[in-house]
Amino acid sequence: MKIGIIGAGHIGGTVAKLCANAGHQVCISNSRGPESLAELLKELGPNVQASTVNGAAAFGEIVLLAAPWRTLEALPSPSVISGKIVIDAMNPYAPDGSVYELRDITATEKTASRLPGARVVKAFNTIWSENLRTLGTPEEDKRITIFVAGDDADAKATVAQLIGDMGFAALDTGTLRVGGLRQAVGSPLYNTAMTLEQAKAALASMP
Numbered sequence: 001m002k003i004g005i006i007g008a009g010h011i012g013g014t015v016a017k018l019c020a021n022a023g024h025q026v027c028i029s030n031s032r033g034p035e036s037l038a039e040l041l042k043e044l045g046p047n048v049q050a051s052t053v054n055g056a057a058a059f060g061e062i063v064l065l066a067a068p069w070r071t072l073e074a075l076p077s078p079s080v081i082s083g084k085i086v087i088d089a090m091n092p093y094a095p096d097g098s099v100y101e102l103r104d105i106t107a108t109e110k111t112a113s114r115l116p117g118a119r120v121v122k123a124f125n126t127i128w129s130e131n132l133r134t135l136g137t138p139e140e141d142k143r144i145t146i147f148v149a150g151d152d153a154d155a156k157a158t159v160a161q162l163i164g165d166m167g168f169a170a171l172d173t174g175t176l177r178v179g180g181l182r183q184a185v186g187s188p189l190y191n192t193a194m195t196l197e198q199a200k201a202a203l204a205s206m207p
C-alpha cells in the first residue's frame, strides 16, 4: 500500500520504518520541508520518500496524522484528503503537557470534523513510540495490541491489516465516539502494552 505520513518524529518516523520494512511505499512530511528529512530518509531506506504535508497526503491511500493535535497547519487540505483513510494517532495535549477538555466531542471526532470526507480511524494513539519501535513480532500469539476506533468498518479493517503487517494485533474498540473515549489519554487502554488476550479483558471491563 501507499502510506502518507504527516509528522516525522517519534510516531511518524517509527510508523514509516515499520511500514517500509513490511514492503509498503511511504511518503513522509514535517513542518520544515522535505529537504530537512534527508538524514531520516537515509536511515529509512528506499521505500520512503519525503514531501510536503499535502504531497504526503496526496501520495497515501492511507494517511497517518502524527503531528501535535493542536497544530492545525499540520492538517492536509480537505480537497486532498477527502475519500482517503486517515489514521489519527494524535492526542490532544496542550504545550504545557495538560490535556485539552473537549466537553461534547472526542479528539478524533474533532479531527474528523476538520477533514470532511475523510474516512477517519483513531489508532496508534495509545502505544508509546518506543514500544512501537521495539515490540512488533511475526509471532501472532505474542503480539502487542494496537486499538482502533472508527465509524467506517472497511477503513478500520484496512488499518487492522496494516497493523498486522507491522507485527502488532489490532483490536476494535467501537465507534469514533465510544471507542474514542475508550482510547483517550488516561484510559485503562492508554500507554499499556497488552497482548490481545489482555486487551480483550481490559476492553470487556470498560463502560
Ligand SMILES: NC(=O)c1ccc[n+]([C@@H]2O[C@H](COP(=O)([O-])OP(=O)(O)OC[C@H]3O[C@@H](n4cnc5c(N)ncnc54)[C@H](OP(=O)(O)O)[C@@H]3O)[C@@H](O)[C@H]2O)c1
Binding pocket: 006, 007, 008, 009, 010, 011, 012, 029, 030, 031, 032, 033, 053, 065, 066, 067, 068, 069, 071, 072, 073, 074, 075, 089, 090, 091, 092, 093, 124, 125, 126, 127, 128, 129, 130
Ligand atoms: N510519542 C509517543 O509515544 C506518542 C504515542 C502515541 C501518540 N502520539 C501522538 O503522536 C503525535 C506526534 O507525537 P510525537 O511524539 O511523534 O511528536 P514529535 O516527535 O515531537 O514529532 C512531531 C512531528 O510533527 C511535525 N509537525 C509539527 N508541526 C507540523 C506542521 N505544521 N506541519 C507538519 N508537520 C508538523 C514535526 O515536524 P518538525 O520537526 O519539522 O516541526 C515532527 O516531525 C502527537 O499528537 C502525540 O500526541 C505520540
